[in-house]
Amino acid sequence: MPWSWLIDWGSNVGDYLKAHRNIVPAELQSVSLMEHSVTQAHIPASVIGGDLWISQIDVMKETKTRRKVIVAPTAHFPFLTGNQLGILASLAITRT
Numbered sequence: 001m002p003w004s005w006l007i008d009w010g011s012n013v014g015d016y017l018k019a020h021r022n023i024v025p026a027e028l029q030s031v032s033l034m035e036h037s038v039t040q041a042h043i044p045a046s047v048i049g050g051d052l053w054i055s056q057i058d059v060m061k062e063t064k065t066r067r068k069v070i071v072a073p074t075a076h077f078p079f080l081t082g083n084q085l086g087i088l089a090s091l092a093i094t095r096t
Contacts, residue, residue, distance in 0.1 A: 015081075028071065031068070033066070035065045038063075039062075039063075043059075
């Protein structure tokens with residue numbers, strides 16, 4: 001339809017159709033921040049003196065932590081939606 005952009009510009013038919021696309025709803029229950037750190041140390045073999053020597057030492061320490069965090073919701077209410085801005089841009093291009 002050549003004038004369908006006008007209907008979408010002045011109404012929320014497009015938003016209604018996007019909202020009812022039969023997508024399974026999902027909601028955020030809780031958020032956990034997970035950290036994983038690995039610390040490694042390597043000590044080469046060495047001779048201390050005479051018959052006394054130290055063999056090679058390899059050490060690895062792994063630390064994992066998990067803690068609950070709070071997510072602060074944000075909202076953005078633009079003056080024009082992306083679709084409306086696209087329509088406005090295409091109208092501006094056709095006018096020039």
